[in-house]
Amino acid sequence: MKNLLVLFMLFSAVLSAQENYTVSGIIKEAKNGETAFGASVFLKGTSIGSISNEYGFFSITAPKGTYTLIVSYMGFENMRQEITLDQNQKVNFEMHEESTQLDEVVVVAEESERVSLKKPEMSVSKLNIKTVKQMPVVFGEVDVVKSLQMLPGVTKNGEGSSGFHVRGGAVDQNLVLLDEAIIYNTSHMLGFFSVFNADAIKDIKLYKGGIPARFGGRTSSVLDVRQKDGNSKNFALTGGIGLISSRLAVEGPVFNDKGSFLVAGRSSYINVFLAAADEKNRVGFYDLNLKTNYKLNDKNKLYLSGYFGRDSFKFGKSFSSSYGNASGNLRWNHIFNDRLFSNLSLIYSKYDYDLEITTEEFDWVSSINNYNVKYDLKYYANDKFKLDFGVSGIYYDFDPGQVRPTSETSAINPLSLDRKKAFESGLYVNAEHKLTDKLTVQYGLRYSAFSRLGGQSMTDYANNQPVVYNSLLGIYERGTAIGETAYDKGESIKNFGNIEPRASLAYQLNESSSVKAGYSRSAQYIHLLSNTTSVTPLDVWTTSGKFIKPQLSDQYAIGYFRNFNDKKYSLEVEGYYKTTDNRIDYIDGSDLIGTNNIETEILNGEARAYGLELLLRKNEGRFTGWISYTLSKAEQRTLGGNAGGPGINNGDWYNSAFDRTHDFSITGAYELNDKWTFSSNMVFQTGRPVTYPNGQYQYEGQSIASFAARNSDRLPAYHRLDISATYKPNRKPGNRWKGEWVFGIYNAYGRKNAASISFTQNEDLGINEATRTSIFGMMPAITYNFKF
Numbered sequence: 019m020k021n022l023l024v025l026f027m028l029f030s031a032v033l034s035a036q037e038n039y040t041v042s043g044i045i046k047e048a049k050n051g052e053t054a055f056g057a058s059v060f061l062k063g064t065s066i067g068s069i070s071n072e073y074g075f076f077s078i079t080a081p082k083g084t085y086t087l088i089v090s091y092m093g094f095e096n097m098r099q100e101i102t103l104d105q106n107q108k109v110n111f112e113m114h115e116e117s118t119q120l121d122e123v124v125v126v127a128e129e130s131e132r133v134s135l136k137k138p139e140m141s142v143s144k145l146n147i148k149t150v151k152q153m154p155v156v157f158g159e160v161d162v163v164k165s166l167q168m169l170p171g172v173t174k175n176g177e178g179s180s181g182f183h184v185r186g187g188a189v190d191q192n193l194v195l196l197d198e199a200i201i202y203n204t205s206h207m208l209g210f211f212s213v214f215n216a217d218a219i220k221d222i223k224l225y226k227g228g229i230p231a232r233f234g235g236r237t238s239s240v241l242d243v244r245q246k247d248g249n250s251k252n253f254a255l256t257g258g259i260g261l262i263s264s265r266l267a268v269e270g271p272v273f274n275d276k277g278s279f280l281v282a283g284r285s286s287y288i289n290v291f292l293a294a295a296d297e298k299n300r301v302g303f304y305d306l307n308l309k310t311n312y313k314l315n316d317k318n319k320l321y322l323s324g325y326f327g328r329d330s331f332k333f334g335k336s337f338s339s340s341y342g343n344a345s346g347n348l349r350w351n352h353i354f355n356d357r358l359f360s361n362l363s364l365i366y367s368k369y370d371y372d373l374e375i376t377t378e379e380f381d382w383v384s385s386i387n388n389y390n391v392k393y394d395l396k397y398y399a400n401d402k403f404k405l406d407f408g409v410s411g412i413y414y415d416f417d418p419g420q421v422r423p424t425s426e427t428s429a430i431n432p433l434s435l436d437r438k439k440a441f442e443s444g445l446y447v448n449a450e451h452k453l454t455d456k457l458t459v460q461y462g463l464r465y466s467a468f469s470r471l472g473g474q475s476m477t478d479y480a481n482n483q484p485v486v487y488n489s490l491l492g493i494y495e496r497g498t499a500i501g502e503t504a505y506d507k508g509e510s511i512k513n514f515g516n517i518e519p520r521a522s523l524a525y526q527l528n529e530s531s532s533v534k535a536g537y538s539r540s541a542q543y544i545h546l547l548s549n550t551t552s553v554t555p556l557d558v559w560t561t562s563g564k565f566i567k568p569q570l571s572d573q574y575a576i577g578y579f580r581n582f583n584d585k586k587y588s589l590e591v592e593g594y595y596k597t598t599d600n601r602i603d604y605i606d607g608s609d610l611i612g613t614n615n616i617e618t619e620i621l622n623g624e625a626r627a628y629g630l631e632l633l634l635r636k637n638e639g640r641f642t643g644w645i646s647y648t649l650s651k652a653e654q655r656t657l658g659g660n661a662g663g664p665g666i667n668n669g670d671w672y673n674s675a676f677d678r679t680h681d682f683s684i685t686g687a688y689e690l691n692d693k694w695t696f697s698s699n700m701v702f703q704t705g706r707p708v709t710y711p712n713g714q715y716q717y718e719g720q721s722i723a724s725f726a727a728r729n730s731d732r733l734p735a736y737h738r739l740d741i742s743a744t745y746k747p748n749r750k751p752g753n754r755w756k757g758e759w760v761f762g763i764y765n766a767y768g769r770k771n772a773a774s775i776s777f778t779q780n781e782d783l784g785i786n787e788a789t790r791t792s793i794f795g796m797m798p799a800i801t802y803n804f805k806f
Contacts, residue, residue: 038400039103042077042356045070045089048112051250051271051278054091055221057113062086062098065455066401069137072221072244073319073351075359077398089113106356108316138450138460138524140536140575141227141592143169147219152687152697154742154762158260158799160216162243163204168683168699170592170631170646171226173676176706177736177773177793181205183676184226185596186627186652187238190546190559191569194241197309197323199345202369202386202559206303206329207286213327213343217256217267218282218307220246227573227594228522228536231448231462232394232406237540237571237598245309245323248278255806261799262288267307277312300332321349341371357398365390379428380421386559387415402452406462414440414544418558418614435614436474440561442543443467448520456526464518468543470563472505477615484565484617485605487663494605494663496618512563516541516570531580542569545602547610547620558610565617567600590633598625603656603666621666623656625674643686652677666728673707673729680704692746699740705733711777714786723777733772738765756805764797 045054053074060067061080070076078087082103089097094113101109143166150165163182167174175181181189181204194201196214204212225233225240233240246269253270267282285304292300305327312320328342345367352360370385394408421433448462477484479497486497505511522536545566547558562568577592600622604610608619629650636642652674656666666672680703687697707729714723742762749756765771770792780787 037082038079039082040077040079040106040356040398041087041101041103041109042075042106042353042398043108043110044074045076045091045111045113046074047094048114049251050254050269052220052247054094054113055244057089057091059087059089062088068398068401071359071396073359073361075351075353077357077359079357079398079400108356136458136524136526136532138458138522138534138536139228140522140534140577141171141225141594143172143224143226145169145222147216147222150219150222151216152695152744153685154697154699154740154764156210156764156794156797156799157262158742158760158762158801159211159263161212162214162216162219162222163212166222166224166241168644168646168685168701169224170590170633170648170681171594171629171650172224173648173678173681173703175209177771181209184224184239185573185594185629186625186650186674186676187596187598188546188674188676189548190544191236191238191542191571191598192241193233193236193239194243196243196325196345197245197347198349198363198390198392199323199325199347199365200367200388200390201325201343201345202367203341203343206305206327207301208329208331211263211303213305213325214243215265215267215282215284215305215307217258217265218245218280218309220244227538227575227596229520229538229540230406231446231464231518231520232408234410234444234446234464234466234518234540235412235442235542235544237542237569245307246280247311247321248280248309250275250278256282256804258801258803260801262286262291263303272310273312277310279310280307282307298332298334300330300338303327303329317353319351321347321351323347323349335376337373337375337377339371339373342369344368358395359398360393360395363390363392363394365392374424376424378430379423379425380430381424382419382421383417384419384558385417387417389413404450405447406449407447409443409445411441411443414438414442414561416440416559416561418560438561438563439471439473440543440563441469441471457523459521459523461521462519464520466516466518466541466543468514468541468562468568470511470513470561471507472509472511473507475502475504476511476564477502481660483661484615485619485621485661487658487661489663493607494621494661496615514541514543514562514568516568530582531578533576533578535576536574538573540571540573542571545569547602547616558616560616566602566620567622569598569600571596571598573597586636586638588635588637590631590635592631593629594631595628596626601625601654603654605666621656621661622659623654623666625652625654626671627652627674640690641686641688643684646681646683646685648678648681650678650681668727670727672727675707675729677707677729678704693748694746695744697742697744700738702735702737705735705772707732708775710775733775736771738769738771739767740764741766754806758803760799760801760803762799762801764799765794766796768796770795 045057054070055072057070059076066080068076068078080103084102087099087101089111091113094115097111145165151160153165155161155164166172167182171185173183194204221244223242229240248269250271257266263286265284269280272279283306286302289300289302307325309323324346326344330340332338348364350362366389368387373382390412392410397405416438418435423430444466446464450460452458477499478501480500483497485494488495518539520538524532524534526532543562545560573596575592575594580589602620603623604620629648632647635644653671654674655671657669658665682702684700689695708731709725709728710731711723712726745759772790773793774791776789
């Protein structure tokens, strides 16, 4: 790594023959000391500029001379400083919020959310937490994931679900990070809330394509969520009281003003109402966000963050369940010099789930543990060339499941499935290169490697086929086991390696418009095994290995971007085409729970998705918001391959469970005055693909249903309207306590959207009938939010 660094420095010296100097520093918000992510820093009268990174660091290199340095951060007053570049220097900035007169209310979208014409960043959706808090949601609980579902290319699993699909991808193809730690299940209460507490979140960024080379391990998207650092200026409280849950965040300075802390928690209390109603069922959740930092000196800073969340359910005396995420991250920021910034992260993440079947007297437990080390560096060579490079390694420990009898009279025998251990590593380099004033390119390369490690025996099959086709019965069934091969602990069962090129470009047509194009290849080595369309606590994760190949995805995208009317309006239009090889598909009648031999239940297939996305924003004025539309197609195909037979659905392409032909939404907020703000969402989506019965036959006196081709039918179209109003009472000047009331109605016209449709035979009439299951009707909510 040291030799590589020296090479990069020599390369940057060759790029610049002039006598250049560098100005660098940290940008913060003056009010609370939070670092400013995405602040624009440039030299007036030149095209030389930079954007502050996740930790507020910026670096600009320019020829010797005197300049006016301008720092711009939306919602804050611009800062100007005269500098003479005759030597390298460090300049820090603290940004002050803009002051607005009450009779001139002008709402401005965050700069980070606006379209960047020059930056070669493709297929990226950004939301500031202030925008998220304006949007009406179910139960009045601010929700990061549901807000993302209002953007093009992002769809929901179903009513009330916090899982999401990106450009036709599955849930497991999304890499979800909270302060760099992997989150495996993003939902509370089986999807009614997400795990992200808005009071603890600073920045949200979703990469739908054109994923930077520093990210790996997933083929569809990366959701990068960053927690607040904590107020380093003053002690502060933030919170809210809702109908079924409340939250509180505490932050302030520590270590003699050399650091800060944040503690944020949420908890539901719906069980209080269930008990009062003499209801035997129980449901609840809690989560806790922690973060602190300490400034060692001007070049070194430590961060420690954590997340802990848990859900619990109890349905009468039949069964109970619980699941949760836990993570921790210790980070060390180091500034080598005014051009080189580094971050070393030690990360732990865990997801576990538990199911107790009281009537059968047994308990099922399972978990995923991973340990991650990352070292990322960013080198600001000059105003035309910036370089990212680094290494990472993740050790996985999967416990697929253990069955434990809960009493001595239980008829269930103890069972422990084989633990699965693996190691994934990555090495990447990525460059952002400004070739001309109009053309900027970003190109990078990632090499990923994966080893499925031993410690158990693996079943051997006749002809090496875990699944075979029975031509007499016309079905796929388990292959013939002929023995086992034992692998020692630490021994590699199977190794994989993949080169993942990434490239994108931006060509500025004029001052207000540009075109962009991008290509990316991604590899994914772990897989979620699920027959459902959304994440559930008992979904099984598994690794690539002897019989399961890693998923490989290639995505191509092209887009047109334009700002209108002095950036008050912006337009983004993108088209994409994505293919995925080795996508797991399930044979009919597959059994995924409680088996060591998952390979006997699946076939390797392929997937493709393509579409057109449109996003029109209004960024300024009393009324702000956007219109989003996606026209898309997502399909799968699974041939029989070496297993023989026709494959799934006769080997034809069929709609994936995540296909939505049309996805249209409108989001708007209107600030009437300094007291009242109104907001609304409107959503329309094509119904989710499903498989319906198309006939029946009699067998030994029973009616047996036959089914149409897989996913050849659809649920009815989904649509709803949400509205909310926020009221801020009068406050005395200088009063630190700030409160507001939020009134909302989810699904304002009471649309009974179908979560599923089941078909049964009426026992009295003997006729077949369909039953629609809906989760939500009209849902009013009221929440009181406060700051101190």
